[in-house]
Amino acid sequence: MSACTITIDGKALAAGKSETVLEVCNRYDIYIPSLCRGMGDHRASCLLCLVEDTKSGKLLPACETQVSHGMSLNTNTHAVKDMRTQSLTMLLAEHAGDCTAPCALVCPAHLETDKMVRLVEDQKYEEAAQLLYSAIPLPRASNMFCPGPCEKSCRRAEEEDGIPVSIRPVKDFLAANYPPVLKNNTADNANKKKALIIGGGPAGIAAVWYAACNGYAVTLADSQGYAGMLKAGIDEKPVIAAEIDNLVKAADASLITRDIATDDPLTQDFDILINTGLISAQMAVARAFYHGREEAAKVIAHAKGVTPHLRQKSSPSRLGKCSVPEIETLLQNRLKRNAHKTESVAGGKLCLDCTCWKSETCLLKKAAEDHKIKTATIPRLNHKRDLELVICGALEYEPAKCMRCGLCINTAQKLSEPYPLSFENRGIDTRLLFDYNLPAPVKTAHRIAQVCPIGALRCKDYGEKIDE
Numbered sequence: 001m002s003a004c005t006i007t008i009d010g011k012a013l014a015a016g017k018s019e020t021v022l023e024v025c026n027r028y029d030i031y032i033p034s035l036c037r038g039m040g041d042h043r044a045s046c047l048l049c050l051v052e053d054t055k056s057g058k059l060l061p062a063c064e065t066q067v068s069h070g071m072s073l074n075t076n077t078h079a080v081k082d083m084r085t086q087s088l089t090m091l092l093a094e095h096a097g098d099c100t101a102p103c104a105l106v107c108p109a110h111l112e113t114d115k116m117v118r119l120v121e122d123q124k125y126e127e128a129a130q131l132l133y134s135a136i137p138l139p140r141a142s143n144m145f146c147p148g149p150c151e152k153s154c155r156r157a158e159e160e161d162g163i164p165v166s167i168r169p170v171k172d173f174l175a176a177n178y179p180p181v182l183k184n185n186t187a188d189n190a191n192k193k194k195a196l197i198i199g200g201g202p203a204g205i206a207a208v209w210y211a212a213c214n215g216y217a218v219t220l221a222d223s224q225g226y227a228g229m230l231k232a233g234i235d236e237k238p239v240i241a242a243e244i245d246n247l248v249k250a251a252d253a254s255l256i257t258r259d260i261a262t263d264d265p266l267t268q269d270f271d272i273l274i275n276t277g278l279i280s281a282q283m284a285v286a287r288a289f290y291h292g293r294e295e296a297a298k299v300i301a302h303a304k305g306v307t308p309h310l311r312q313k314s315s316p317s318r319l320g321k322c323s324v325p326e327i328e329t330l331l332q333n334r335l336k337r338n339a340h341k342t343e344s345v346a347g348g349k350l351c352l353d354c355t356c357w358k359s360e361t362c363l364l365k366k367a368a369e370d371h372k373i374k375t376a377t378i379p380r381l382n383h384k385r386d387l388e389l390v391i392c393g394a395l396e397y398e399p400a401k402c403m404r405c406g407l408c409i410n411t412a413q414k415l416s417e418p419y420p421l422s423f424e425n426r427g428i429d430t431r432l433l434f435d436y437n438l439p440a441p442v443k444t445a446h447r448i449a450q451v452c453p454i455g456a457l458r459c460k461d462y463g464e465k466i467d468e
């Protein structure tokens with residue numbers, strides 16, 4: 001590889017003459033978003049990887065531009081960011097899918113409602129219950145106080161009967177049958193680090209559970225004891241008192257029944273201090289749970305010297321309102337994917353599994369988040385949405401999400417297996433056709449699906465390892 005020198009963002013870098021700008025940037029850990037680059041040849045279609053030539057001011061796709069000696073580029077100018085934002089906006093305008101289920105997006109406690117319902121439908125009740133407690137440590141109290149935006153936003157409530165998936169009855173079912181359990185709680189409190197939590201309201205209770213789950217021996221301080229604004233509910237509903245009791249026992253928490261200031265000498269006896277007294281007492285219960293957990297996560301992460309990890313809700317792509325036939329298609333998709341699931345608990349409707357399966361790792365979602373693109377700013381292109389899931393052997397293809405980059409087609413060609421997707425037309429009229437007459441790839445299905453940068457193509461194992 002003969003060497004040359006190029007300048008990127010003002011820094012002189014050594015590069016091989018056969019390299020592309022994107023390859024050099026990757027080697028030096030300079031972040032350039034890119035979606036459509038893959039194995040060998042590819043069509044530059046996403047236009048996310050643009051960089052600016054400092055001499056001509058031209059924007060060039062980094063994935064296609066070969067380096068040349070003396071080249072000077074910027075990766076982060078206003079023009080670059082504007083064009084990347086435009087490219088992303090266009091991609092998302094043609095895209096139809098939910099990064100995050102509508103029910104989960106609106107939950108003020110940040111409970112992954114869809115995941116909880118899915119676990120229940122898979123009869124993984126313990127796992128569903130622990131997921132529930134991690135966000136909502138007092139599910140029955142939450143059901144009493146929270147007006148249930150999850151059910152109001154549920155896609156199934158858009159059907160003519162207006163009935164949603166029964167998310168709140170599922171919470172009640174789990175709370176009644178599966179108490180909170182501290183996982184891996186091997187050490188006794190004497191051998192644990194000590195956490196003092198100030199404030200006994202919902203935020204404090206969420207902090208108690210979070211700290212206990214993270215291995216701390218927990219003490220809560222509040223002159224009113226546990227409950228705060230839930231007191232009124234407790235007087236009317238002994239079930240809430242019992243729920244608090246269960247959680248405190250499971251967390252093995254101690255109580256100091258006096259108010260403690262942050263500079264009280266007693267605080268010196270503890271390794272960490274989580275002050276939830278600062279969280280507004282007027283805050284709705286479910287939001288207070290989230291903020292208590294957030295505060296505890298920040299303090300604990302700081303004590304461990306790591307970045308706090310709290311799930312942020314984001315959905316740059318949303319399906320938005322669906323027609324009744326579209327919801328019927330989504331229901332058929334869900335049944336195709338999980339034929340064994342036939343009914344939900346609590347006599348409710350089946351969940352559609354709205355959250356995209358690739359939500360955690362999708363590169364389009366990540367790029368949209370990095371560029372702070374909110375769904376509301378995306379002009380929807382007015383074309384018919386093809387929401388039907390195509391199943392071909394072990395491959396699942398979602399045409400409404402496909403951005404027609406062709407990476408899967410190129411990869412299948414290189415691996416010399418027949419592949420049922422192919423291009424039709426070129427330029428802006430490019431479409432992908434699915435040929436049902438062609439056999440499904442078998443040996444290479446995993447490798448073909450892996451190159452898809454987004455949630456359009458998936459390889460399901462069906463219990464067998466196919467690619468060996």
Ligand code: SF4
Binds near residue numbers: 098360363364365
């Ligand atoms: S493919 Fe990516 S952008 Fe599209 S819905 Fe899935 S996670 Fe969101």
Ligand code: SF4
Binds near residue numbers: 113155156167351353
């Ligand atoms: S169908 Fe399921 S995932 Fe979709 S909004 Fe309703 S509960 Fe959430």
Ligand code: SF4
Binds near residue numbers: 406432
């Ligand atoms: S399915 Fe193929 S063409 Fe569509 S986005 Fe994925 S890799 Fe690209």
Ligand code: FES
Binds near residue numbers: 035036037044047048
């Ligand atoms: S155009 Fe360069 S990665 Fe897509």
